[in-house]
Amino acid sequence: MWRTTLRTLWGLGLALAFGLLLGSCGGGGDDPAPPPDNLTGDAIVEIQLVDGGRNSTPPAAPAGFRLLNIDLNEGSGGNYIWLYYKTGKADGSQGQPLGRIYTVDEHDGEAPRGGTKLPVDLNAGTPVVGGLPLWLYAVKADRPVARCVVVDNRTKGKRVYGPPEAAGKYSIDWVRELSPDSLNPPYSDLPADAQDLNEGESIFPVFLSDYIYIGTCKD
Numbered sequence: 626m627w628r629t630t631l632r633t634l635w636g637l638g639l640a641l642a643f644g645l646l647l648g649s650c651g652g653g654g655d656d657p658a659p660p661p662d663n664l665t666g667d668a669i670v671e672i673q674l675v676d677g678g679r680n681s682t683p684p685a686a687p688a689g690f691r692l693l694n695i696d697l698n699e700g701s702g703g704n705y706i707w708l709y710y711k712t713g714k715a716d717g718s719q720g721q722p723l724g725r726i727y728t729v730d731e732h733d734g735e736a737p738r739g740g741t742k743l744p745v746d747l748n749a750g751t752p753v754v755g756g757l758p759l760w761l762y763a764v765k766a767d768r769p770v771a772r773c774v775v776v777d778n779r780t781k782g783k784r785v786y787g788p789p790e791a792a793g794k795y796s797i798d799w800v801r802e803l804s805p806d807s808l809n810p811p812y813s814d815l816p817a818d819a820q821d822l823n824e825g826e827s828i829f830p831v832f833l834s835d836y837i838y839i840g841t842c843k844d
Contacts, residue, residue, distance in 0.1 A: 661768070664715035667788075668722035668770040669841070672763055674745035677705035693787040695776045700835025701826040703751030708774065710787045715770050724766025726774070726841055728800055728820050732757040735803040740764035753826045753834075761839075771841035779812055780835035786842070795842035810836065 674697075675684055683705070686692050690709040697706040713719030728747070729735045739762075746758035773791035777784040786792040805818035815838060823834040 664717075664768070664770065666715050666772070667712045668715040668772055669710050669774055669787075670713035670720040670722050671711040672723065672726070672743070672761075672774060673709045674743045674747075674761060675707045675709065676745050676749050677707055679704065679750070681705055683707045691787060693774060693776060693785055695778060695783060695785040697747055697776060697822055697837060697839070698749065698751065699778055699837065700780060701748070701751045701753075701823050702834075703826070704749040706745060706747055706749060708776070708787070710774055712788060715772070717767060721765045721767065722770035723763055723774075723841070724768075724770060725764050725798065726771070726800060726839070727762050727764070727803065728822070728839075729760045729762060729803065730757075730820070730824065731759070732825050733802065733804045733806065737762055738803065747822055748826065751823075751826050751834075757825075759822065759824075769843050772844065773842035775840050775842060777838045777840075778835050779810075779838065791842050795844065797840045798843050799838055799840040810838070812836075 671690070673687060673690060677683060683692055683694070684707065686709050690711045693708040693710060697708060698704060713722070715722055727738070727740070729737050737760075741763050743761045743763060747761060748757070748759045772795050773786050773788060775784060775786050775797055799816055799819045801816055801818045802820045808821070808824060809817045810819050810821060819838050822837040822839060826834040
């Protein structure tokens with residue numbers, strides 16, 4: 626009987642030691658990941674597009690919005706297209722922030738992939754693309770958030786940030802083509818599939834539209 630008791634005590638001791646070893650090595654189950662820190666600062670919470678027709682003066686900004694003072698259709702011979710943005714707290718307390726934007730180019734047969742369509746054709750009034758529009762879509766997200774929106778007219782050497790104070794503070798997530806083609810941007814610092822907002826609006830060598838790119842700022 627004493628041998629049985631010793632075996633029992635020995636087994637219990639091994640089980641206890643093994644359990645302690647597992648606990649110290651994390652083998653008893655992974656600890657839950659700590660919750661992410663609350664986002665601080667501001668982010669873009671809404672954007673709007675306005676077709677200004679042939680009037681080079683942008684319309685007054687809607688209540689709560691600010692103008693991104695650059696024509697998104699510049700150098701194409703088409704209508705003036707203006708973007709307005711609203712900022713709010715990045716933690717979502719003033720509305721869910723914008724997570725990303727993307728374009729749908731019907732000239733390339735692209736189809737939307739979620740989000741909200743802004744009902745203004747970025748190619749409105751242009752004489753070349755045959756009436757096939759380019760649409761901008763906005764996708765909301767809790768993380769990552771868009772700290773700013775940026776438009777870069779490379780032909781004119783003009784880059785505009787909204788809000789302006791975001792310039793140089795963040796990396797830029799440039800909008801890319803959903804269906805990449807062989808028309809790569811002639812700029813080595815841009816992704817090979819960056820979407821030129823004036824793609825297809827040139828008649829080479831008679832007329833060359835401006836190269837214009839759009840993106841958002843990310844932490």
